[in-house]
Amino acid sequence: MTSTSSYKRMLIQTVICLILSSLFVSEVHGAKAIYAFGDSYIDAGNANASNDPLSWTKPYGMTWPGYPSGRASNGQTQLDYVAEKFNLPSPIAFQQLKNTTNLTQGVNFAVGGAGVTYCWGHPTLHTQVDQFEAFIKSANISKSHLKESVAFINIGLNDHTTYHGELQGIPAWIDIIVDGITYNIWRINNLGIKNIMVTNLPPLDCGPWATYINNFTSCTKNETLIMENIQHNEILAKAIQTLQHNTPDMHVILLNQTQAMNYLLSNKSSGFVNTTVPCCHGWGELGYWQCGVNNENGDPIYTLCSNPSETFWWDQGHPSDAGAKALIELYWSMIGFTRFGRNIESWIRRYSI
Ligand SMILES: *[C@@H]1O[C@H](CO)[C@@H](O)[C@H](O)[C@H]1NC(C)=O
Ligand SMILES: *[C@@H]1O[C@H](CO)[C@@H](O)[C@H](O)[C@H]1NC(C)=O
Ligand SMILES: *[C@@H]1O[C@H](CO)[C@@H](O)[C@H](O)[C@H]1NC(C)=O
Ligand SMILES: *[C@@H]1O[C@H](CO)[C@@H](O)[C@H](O)[C@H]1NC(C)=O
Ligand SMILES: *[C@@H]1O[C@H](CO)[C@@H](O)[C@H](O)[C@H]1NC(C)=O
Ligand SMILES: *[C@@H]1O[C@H](CO)[C@@H](O)[C@H](O)[C@H]1NC(C)=O
Ligand SMILES: *[C@@H]1O[C@H](CO)[C@@H](O)[C@H](O)[C@H]1NC(C)=O
Ligand SMILES: *[C@@H]1O[C@H](CO)[C@@H](O)[C@H](O)[C@H]1NC(C)=O
Ligand SMILES: *[C@@H]1O[C@H](CO)[C@@H](O)[C@H](O)[C@H]1NC(C)=O
Numbered sequence: 001m002t003s004t005s006s007y008k009r010m011l012i013q014t015v016i017c018l019i020l021s022s023l024f025v026s027e028v029h030g031a032k033a034i035y036a037f038g039d040s041y042i043d044a045g046n047a048n049a050s051n052d053p054l055s056w057t058k059p060y061g062m063t064w065p066g067y068p069s070g071r072a073s074n075g076q077t078q079l080d081y082v083a084e085k086f087n088l089p090s091p092i093a094f095q096q097l098k099n100t101t102n103l104t105q106g107v108n109f110a111v112g113g114a115g116v117t118y119c120w121g122h123p124t125l126h127t128q129v130d131q132f133e134a135f136i137k138s139a140n141i142s143k144s145h146l147k148e149s150v151a152f153i154n155i156g157l158n159d160h161t162t163y164h165g166e167l168q169g170i171p172a173w174i175d176i177i178v179d180g181i182t183y184n185i186w187r188i189n190n191l192g193i194k195n196i197m198v199t200n201l202p203p204l205d206c207g208p209w210a211t212y213i214n215n216f217t218s219c220t221k222n223e224t225l226i227m228e229n230i231q232h233n234e235i236l237a238k239a240i241q242t243l244q245h246n247t248p249d250m251h252v253i254l255l256n257q258t259q260a261m262n263y264l265l266s267n268k269s270s271g272f273v274n275t276t277v278p279c280c281h282g283w284g285e286l287g288y289w290q291c292g293v294n295n296e297n298g299d300p301i302y303t304l305c306s307n308p309s310e311t312f313w314w315d316q317g318h319p320s321d322a323g324a325k326a327l328i329e330l331y332w333s334m335i336g337f338t339r340f341g342r343n344i345e346s347w348i349r350r351y352s353i
Contacts, residue, residue: 030148032145033104035107043112052122054072074321091106117176143192147194150196202258205226240254257327272323
């Protein structure tokens with residue numbers, strides 16, 4: 001009897017140990033590197049300083065690294081925080097690759113202003129994936145390295161904000177954007193990256209690019225923009241589902257950026273004092289996009305808040321460092337902010353990433 005119960009106890013202890021050790025093992029993120037594609041939400045130095053100086057001027061980068069670093073933020077972007085979670089360096093900006101660069105540390109191809117379509121004239125998602133393809137060849141990046149790496153894609157906002165066609169044209173425009181995203185997910189997978197994180201749109205009616213018309217007081221609740229947003233997200237989710245269904249070995253997780261941002265913008269307990277007014281912004285119809293611009297005397301023509309960690313938005317288009325961090329925290333461990341995986345943590349465990 002005694003020996004049976006001590007045997008049982010031993011058995012239980014062993015099982016507990018096994019469970020604990022498996023939990024511990026699954027905490028270890030084994031991704032080798034991150035390859036990133038998209039726009040200013042994750043650009044970290046690809047935008048051309050002479051053509052596109054915005055993210056290269058003060059006060060960009062004021063919180064981190066303390067000077068402008070080519071990021072459209074006061075600090076880190078969503079991508080930087082993803083890298084931090086994986087215990088990896090943030091992938092180096094493609095334009096900053098040097099001969100001395102460690103070529104297996106990941107590359108960030110994202111460029112401010114980019115879209116699936118030509119938008120503002122910056123390298124499109126397709127061009128970025130072309131660059132990735134050429135990079136793999138020239139740097140002789142191995143299939144096994146890519147297989148153990150992850151991709152991060154955040155794109156689409158510029159395609160929507162630069163659309164100035166008829167209302168009837170919006171569904172066709174959405175199809176073009178979603179087709180472009182889906183096709184390039186397929187290409188990235190085909191080039192060897194199996195595990196891919198993709199965001200949908202930020203809330204089109206609630207970002208400062210929309211709310212400036214009411215002096216950043218509240219979401220515009222513009223029905224057209226809300227429908228455009230919903231349709232883009234639905235069609236993207238369906239397209240990815242179909243693609244995964246037809247592509248063995250592809251593991252996409254969709255990050256519901258619309259929902260995550262709306263949640264942080266509307267939930268008082270998320271900790272942001274100001275969820276509509278960006279920390280750094282100009283005034284008036286022409287000036288609202290003027291964070292960092294000075295007049296001829298060198299004086300700022302923009303307003304800068306005293307504590308960017310209290311505002312969700314940094315400037316007229318981009319989350320603050322604190323905003324980006326809060327988004328990644330939601331995707332990483334909360335439930336309900338992702339599709340094709342309960343959250344990034346569980347996605348990592350499921351596919352042993
Ligand atoms: C940046 O723009 C300038 C001016 O148009 C151009 O001369 C330069 O080649 C560009 N740099 C890159 C890296 O594209
Ligand atoms: C970098 O590599 C290029 C092409 O391989 C070569 O032409 C150039 O001299 C190298 N630069 C340095 C500083 O090694
Ligand atoms: C290159 O980067 C990878 C990924 O961060 C790292 O594991 C590796 O040790 C680095 N190699 C060198 C020589 O620094
Ligand atoms: C590319 O890397 C593979 C190993 O991954 C090696 O066998 C091959 O020789 C390399 N090719 C070149 C051109 O360096
Ligand atoms: C926004 O603010 C400006 C300057 O304070 C003011 O002139 C304008 O009437 C305001 N617009 C709205 C829609 O409140
Ligand atoms: C809603 O947004 C669309 C697209 O930007 C715009 O054309 C329309 O005028 C807006 N509607 C209202 C009521 O502001
Ligand atoms: C994203 O979240 C919204 C709720 O905010 C939901 O209606 C939508 O279905 C979600 N999209 C996906 C692809 O999960
Ligand atoms: C607001 O956030 C808190 C903390 O994250 C959460 O417990 C609560 O359910 C949220 N409320 C709503 C309405 O989403
Ligand atoms: C948000 O910021 C604006 C402008 O800096 C300020 O007038 C307003 O009082 C702030 N709102 C809150 C709730 O702090």
